[in-house]
Amino acid sequence: MTFTIRPSREEDVPAITAIYAHHVLNGTGTFETEAPSEAEMAARRADVLGRKLPYLVAENDGEVLGFAYCNWFKARPAYRFSAEDSIYIAESARGRGLGSRLLAALSQAAEAAGIRKLIAVIGDSANAGSVGVHRGQGFTQVGVLKDCGWKFGAWRDVVLMEKVLGEGSTTRPE
Numbered sequence: 001m002t003f004t005i006r007p008s009r010e011e012d013v014p015a016i017t018a019i020y021a022h023h024v025l026n027g028t029g030t031f032e033t034e035a036p037s038e039a040e041m042a043a044r045r046a047d048v049l050g051r052k053l054p055y056l057v058a059e060n061d062g063e064v065l066g067f068a069y070c071n072w073f074k075a076r077p078a079y080r081f082s083a084e085d086s087i088y089i090a091e092s093a094r095g096r097g098l099g100s101r102l103l104a105a106l107s108q109a110a111e112a113a114g115i116r117k118l119i120a121v122i123g124d125s126a127n128a129g130s131v132g133v134h135r136g137q138g139f140t141q142v143g144v145l146k147d148c149g150w151k152f153g154a155w156r157d158v159v160l161m162e163k164v165l166g167e168g169s170t171t172r173p174e
Contacts, residue, residue: 003060003098005105008045008067012057015064017041019090028124028156029088031149047071053083054109058098065093068102070110073119081116081173087133099133107137111165116173118163123149125157139163 008016021035036044048055048069055069070083085106089099110118120134125144135141139161147155 003058003065003093003101005056005058005102008055008057008069010042012064012067013038013042013045016045016057016067019064019067019088022091023088027127028149028151029122029127029130031123031151031156033151045069053113053115054106056102056105056109058089058093058102060093065090066098066102068106070106070115070118073117081114082119083110083115083117084119084121085110087130094129099129100136103133103137107163107165114173116165116168118165120159120161120163122159122161123151123156125159127159131159131161134161134163137163 017036017038020030020041023030024032024035045055048071051072053070056067057064058066066087066089068085068087070085073079073082073084085103087099087102087106107118120130120139122130122134131141140163141159141161143160145158145160148158149156
């Protein structure tokens with residue numbers, strides 16, 4: 001399968017919403033329990049773009065198969081060089097290397113936006129796919145928050161991973 005990774009557009013929001021809704025309703029990669037509306041997903045996308053951070057999609061023949069973005073890890077100004085990544089793939093496109101390619105593109109775009117540390121907050125320590133994609137892109141595991149989420153009738157861990165971008169903490173930011 002060939003696909004193109006590009007900046008998201010407004011007309012991608014319905015597909016982004018559908019992909020995310022599937023993960024909310026069927027997976028543990030996100031701890032949301034109710035799928036957000038298109039209007040909410042559009043507002044979230046606008047928030048990311050308003051911060052001059054990347055919001056990407058992967059498409060094949062005009063069909064959006066996945067999306068990835070990053071947003072500030074925390075809202076306080078001291079965190080402005082650290083961002084949390086999010087990647088979601090359509091069920092029909094899983095297992096084809098799309099997540100890895102999206103994360104690589106997101107890492108490059110985040111670095112270009114001035115991010116020095118990309119942080120993965122992965123729902124469910126059993127989420128081997130996401131942990132593997134992140135590890136394959138140079139992330140290292142820095143911790144596990146045990147049993148901090150309740151979804152689908154069970155306690156779920158959160159896996160914390162990080163990747164240094166560019167000069168990381170070796171130089172002062174401008």
